[in-house]
Amino acid sequence: MNALMNPLSMFDVSGKVALITGASGAFGMVAARILGGAGCKLVLAAGNESALDEIAEECRASGFEVTTVNTRPTDEQACSALIEQAVKAYGRLDILVVASGMNKVALINDMEPETFTAVMDANVTQSWLLSRAAAGQMKAQGDGGKIVMVSSARGLLGHPAGYTAYCASKAAVDGMTKALGCELGPTGITVNAIAPTVFRSPLTAWMFDDTDKARAVREGFLARVPKGRLGEPEDLAGPLLFLASNASDFYTGHILYADGGYTAG
Incomplete structure (x- = not known):
């Protein structure tokens, strides 16, 4: 009843410790601004x-x-060290945002197998290793935690211009999210x-x-976006704060599409 009478309290993450990987990338920087602005203690990790x-x-x-x-989650040791750094700095870990990853675009007969493997490793294996290390710490703390993956609309939809590695990797992230949601829910x-x-x-x-090129690409894309515009960083604030806070305690294994309705049609 208290939460219903004071619903904004469910979104309070002030004082929580949030580790953001890929913090120098597009989503990672947005996540740092959002969670920092909401009062989280930040551990920002990136290779750049x-x-x-x-x-x-x-x-x-x-x-x-x-x-x-200053590190990337390239292997088990690096991922464990990131969690340890968060605990060393602030005593615990409450939120993990996996914003690290990569994309390489090439048509299938132009893409080397090593490139496909590299994309899968960065987007899938490293997400799994980070989740594994974070879950171990959160279980030891005994009071739950929040793991937020960064997927893409391309995990659900294909793309004709050389996105086989990226689409496959994000579909795998979606499957991992659902499986871990089931496994770690209890x-x-x-x-x-x-x-x-x-x-x-x-x-x-x-x-x-x-420009003519930008307008042509944009108009072709917007023809499938019911909201009629491209996304702004602010459009990610609500979803991230929801998934990082107690407001989402009954939500797990969920893929939240921040896409203006793109995947709905």
Whole structure:
């Protein structure tokens, strides 16, 4: 009853410890701003040191409490070390956001098998290893936790322009999210995924430009988006805060599409 009378309290994550991998990437930077702004203590991890320092300084300038780890979750040891760094810095881990990953675009007969394997490793294996390490820590703490994967609308839908590795990897992330949601549910740990479509970032900024090429690509894409626009970083704030907070305690194994209705039609 208290939560119903004060529903905003369910979204309170102030003081929670959040580890964000891929913190120098498009989604990772957005996640840092959202969770830091909501009062989380941040552990930001990325392999690009200069970009990591840049987002960390931005967060500190906004008054957020931040620790950085200049590493990628490349193997079991690196993933375990990331969790240990979070615990060393703040004593525990409450939220894991897996925003690390990669994409390589090539038609199937132009893509080397090693490239396909690299995409699957970065997006699937590393997500599994991070979840494994985080779940162990959260179980030891005994009071649950939140694991948020970053998937994509391409986990559900194909793409004609050389996305076999990426689509396959994100479909695997979706399956892993569902399986881990089932497995870890009894422990109080929820596992969910946010699956965006195109949203504004340094990588997609060109699609928002007023050029003939950008307009043609944008108009073709928007023909399938009921909301009639591309995504903005702010569109990810509500879904992430929901999945990282107690408001989503009864939700696990769920793929939340932040796509303006793109996958609905």
